[in-house]
Amino acid sequence: MHTAAAVSSGSGKPSGIPAPLRGIFPLLVALPVLLLLEWLLSNSPFATYLLSIMGVNIILAVSLNIVNGMTGQFSIGHAGFMAVGAYLSGVTSLALKDVAISFLPVAASDQVILVVTLLAGGIAAAICGFLVGLPSLRLRGDYLAIVTLGFGEIIRVAVQNTEAFGKALGLSGIPQTSSVAMVGFWVFLVVLVARRIAASSHGRSLWAIREDEVAAEAMGVNTTGYKVRAFVISSFFAGVAGGLFAHFVPIINPGSFTFVKSMEIVVMVVLGGLGSTTGAIVAAVFLTLLPEGLRSAFTAFGAEGSLAQKVDQIRMPVYGMLLVALMLARPQGLFGTREIWEILPRWIPRRRKGM
Template structure:
């Protein structure tokens, strides 16, 4: 018997044609991001702050695929970010004097930016595959040590490579990133993470997280699934690095240290291991926290060493947040649930008869 949706030709009870359901989020997101970019075009600080926030969201959501959904413990995410940042930057510098005559300059710049981001992301994914294939047979602390070592190797390598500017960093990269571009990649990583979580691949990742031995006994190729998750996570970390390289004046090894990796881990743990929206909320909060600290310091008239003071107090604040969180709510703010699953529980219900 034919259903009502089939009779109406919509292909779904919601009235959305089946051919559009896959691309409907994109059709909604792209115009909204373009409008937001236009509204913020005259506010450089708001553009910069939103770009930093978006990069942190991409990093946190992508790491959540490995640390949250798969239950592994990677602490070298800044290394993959560095791979994407430097290779995307070098690609943009190589294409700097190239122009697509049949396109407007602004469109041509965005085309080259996307090419550079894909180069950075694919390079980071390849690095993730090379690191993940042998190391993801390990578990727990051993995997953490391997990823930590990879991050330090990348940092030392770029520090001693002339093509990457050594310790002084890489400058002159075209500043072609925009709020619309970083927002699109935020939308994409969230969409991918949610699609993975709800798919058969996601169920395999959750099974590995809960009991890897039992999952393997049930026929799940645990190493294969972990490597795939690691590659996807590394790809988006590389894209985040590429975006970062295109809105900061200079990138240097100091931007991709172990401290940066731990910041991303804190975001994932604070939001809840396995919760995509939890990672987003934590990334937004921990991005705005230093700005709030700067405002607090400036209110006391301390302007000269403001950045240094904020950097000194930021990590102790992060550590205190983690201690409080682990004592009060070890599973993080949302646990493995999403925002829309948690909020209804926080809303008080009316008693019957009132």
């Protein structure tokens, strides 16, 4: 009971959002920056693709961190919710392919329709999250992991045998209307939502569940209700990430949403620190750029043949070695449960009063 009370009061956990990050100020700064970035990258398809993949991975890692980090559960089926969002968003986009909003320019009309399809995919994933989470979140530990793993595999097999989704060949012809600015907007939104949750009374209940679920329930916290809500929010953003992914890759197929993809997202969350949004972002960026760094290293040594195969073969062992080294050197992850603004003051000398 003492643990849950301490967590509920906020002691020992990440503090609230810094004053500059509250209100509408972050939105006023983010929108011009995203539009400028989109303009600067307009003639660089590779950089646009790489940043889009990085953004999708950040959305996936931060959203999973709400469940695995803040709530202390263990979900390993996040790729399943991503698949739901990708395919539902893709099918919706194909159905609206010839639709345009007459009073808007073509580019603006495409972006509005893209948002509609992303919301459709996100809501579908959230509904699946509710249906899976309501019965399974009464379980704990390994049992929840097995249920979420089973869900991910069920979705993959169902898609692989559904004609409307292209079966094993995948779904193609989806309008490629995604952009760095759109991906960046959803990155900004998921980070903002995660931090607002962490600093709210809802977040303090999630922290209490993570620290001691029995004590939290004894103090009146509806543990199942809070876990289901966190699971639904996490699933929604995973669906949105899948929808974004479907709109900047030529084809989506079941091979993109396997158990390996789910484990990559889990690795990002664990590497960054369970409960740290900053850690999830840093780990997602690092592990997205790692394969490209390995490709560059192979190229520098003259390994031209079967380069992609060599990178794929070495990537997962590198992930494993990184995790082993991290668990030995820093079991709590790169940031633990802290955020970057809680660490920077230690590095930056404070100004003296009167200066």
